[in-house]
Amino acid sequence: MTTAKGSALELGDIQAAALEPRPTPYAGSYLALRIDERGQGRELLRRLTPALDSVATFDPRRQVSLAVALSFQGLRALGVPEESLATFPEEFQEGMAARAAELGDLGDSAPENWEGPLGSEDVHVVLAALAPDDARLETIVLLVRDALRDLPGVVPVWQQDVHVGPDEKEPFGFRDGIGQPAIEGTGIPGTNPREVPVKAGEFVLGYEDETGDVAPVPQPEALGRNGTYVVFRKLHTRVADFRRYIHERAADRAEEELIAAKFIGRWPSGAPLALTPDKDDPELGADPERNNDFLYGDDPQGLKCPVGAHARRMNPRDAVVTGEVCLHRMIRRGTTYGPPLPPGVLEDDGADRGIMFAFVGAHLARQFEFVQRQWVNDGKFIGAPDEKDPLVGGNDDGRFTMPRRPIRRRFKGLPPFVVNRGGEYCFLPGLSALRWIADLDT
Ligand code: HEM
Known part of the structure; x- marks a missing residue:
């Protein structure tokens, strides 16, 4: 060979x-x-x-x-x-x-x-x-x-x-x-039809x-x-804490949905904020031909999708120096475990629910560890050094900025919504x- x-x-x-x-x-x-x-x-x-x-x-x-x-x-x-x-x-x-x-x-x-x-x-x-x-x-x-x-x-x-x-x-x-x-x-x-395929050596040795x-x-x-x-990680999700944090800061149900979507970068249906910034679009979310067909270059300030939103941090696409992003891509094979917390419930029911996160890639340090260190737990690359990923960052009194006109909204006191219950690096x-x-x- x-x-x-x-x-x-x-x-x-x-x-x-x-x-x-x-x-x-x-x-x-x-x-x-x-x-x-x-x-x-x-x-x-x-x-x-x-x-x-x-x-x-x-x-x-x-x-x-x-x-x-x-x-x-x-x-x-x-x-x-x-x-x-x-x-x-x-x-x-x-x-x-x-x-x-x-x-x-x-x-x-x-x-x-x-x-x-x-x-x-x-x-x-x-x-x-x-x-x-x-x-x-x-x-x-x-x-x-x-x-x-x-x-x-x-x-x-x-x-x-x-x-x-x-x-x-x-x-x-x-x-x-x-x-x-x-x-x-x-x-x-x-x-994503707009992304150039990544070289195979990023994923296979x-x-x-x-x-x-x-x-x-x-x-x-x-x-x-x-x-x-x-990389396997059992990531326990504190869903009630997430809902309560947002509930306490929203005027009504519609604002709750908007803030949650701004944290993630997508609406519950999967429709990206980059394509539908003001309201969910379930048809778009369910359409594999369209739901990932976008870039961020036309939204440098993050007015549609905040630069600190989870999905945008994890794949900034054309919003950071070209050529850089493809060095930190990953195949995700994450899967969900545990019973869902029923809609509207704001108190924790004690059940264990979360994601068995699974990364696949040929470069542990340059892909998974880099993303975890620089893109999840730091904000320098988006010009917000005091911010971590609002969803999966190791927050303790964390911050998140939601750009909007006329003035941005700043969230403070973010607790950790995701806790690592353990994992391993495997070949x-x-x-x-x-x-x-x-x-x-x-
Ligand atoms: C409990 C933990 C997590 C939850 C609930 C979660 C949830 C999500 C959701 C809802 C999306 C948007 C849907 C999509 O684009 O596929 C997403 C995207 C993504 N997440 Fe996470 N995630 C978690 C942990 C992580 C971690 C730890 C990493 C990396 C270290 C990560 C990397 C990504 C990537 C690369 C994307 C795709 C971004 C894109 O290509 O646009 N996620 N995640």
Whole structure:
């Protein structure tokens, strides 16, 4: 296999779950495993790999997928030689908990408050199963159960089920999963016709990226090529706090809806403020041809969509220096968990609800960590150094500016609406790499 610049993507070797869009609606499950016995861990990979789809074999009508991801500790538990482990990027070797300061995981989001065993050395394999409904999910669950049979040395240590209805609403009540980058050479259509497809090396190891180089591939090539990184974070949402904060500052229901939309950058239907700044437009929100067809360049002050709104921060499009944004794009495979808080309820009911955030990209530091540090938890890039992301930033007495005429409105005292309950950095190997690991004799 070649790593020559610009070489065609080996779609038959890349795990489908890395690049293929997820179904809507969906039912899914994340399962974390600890490997106590190396040989049995390899046997699990041997059993699972033939059942995994590649991007080339993925059936868009069935839309069933299983991803097999491995943490740094997992690669070690499987016996990947130390000289190979040393070729993975430092942040991956350290793992998510050790990067807490970098990621702004402080206070309630700090690793000491995470859900066990997340953040410990016990999360080795993460399996992520997704299907359009419970019945089809069950086929993957049975497959995994079968693969785990008679392997007592591979121990399930954590599980999170996820689901979403046809409106694809996340717990705060907004349609999610709309904005995704288009990726050169995959044949998978992007969602924004105005954005140039991003080079494949931004998302898959072994190919040219937006800098014109090929990012360091973990060695040997048989292990690293066609792999990518996945970041899992269980993000608990404080929906009642969010609603109450806005309710207390709005004159009526219509203003509540407007302020909430200004925080997000889209209306509940998914319609972008950039295209419909004054009121929701459910038809636009539901139309995949139009709901992501916009830029921000005609709205430099953020009068339509505030420059600090969550979605605009996370993808400023043409509103920051051209060429810069494509270095920090990410594929999002986030999924929703927990029961929705009924409409209008302003008191917390104690239920755990949120998003299993999942990032996919070839550059942990330049993509996920950069975005988390600079775009989520800082505001210098939008000229508001004292502001963080109003929705997902690690706010404590946070601020948010809503530009409007004649004078802007400033919000103060923002509490954290999202709390990290734990997560891990994982590597999503190519299919031949999974076979390579399974065949190790160390
Ligand atoms: C509980 C946590 C979160 C919630 C409820 C949430 C919700 C949303 C919603 C409603 C949208 C707009 C729909 C869309 O464009 O797909 C969105 C967009 C987005 N979010 Fe989040 N999000 C969360 C966490 C995060 C985090 C932690 C990151 C990155 C570190 C992130 C990155 C993005 C990106 C990249 C977009 C797409 C922007 C675009 O392309 O226009 N989100 N999010």
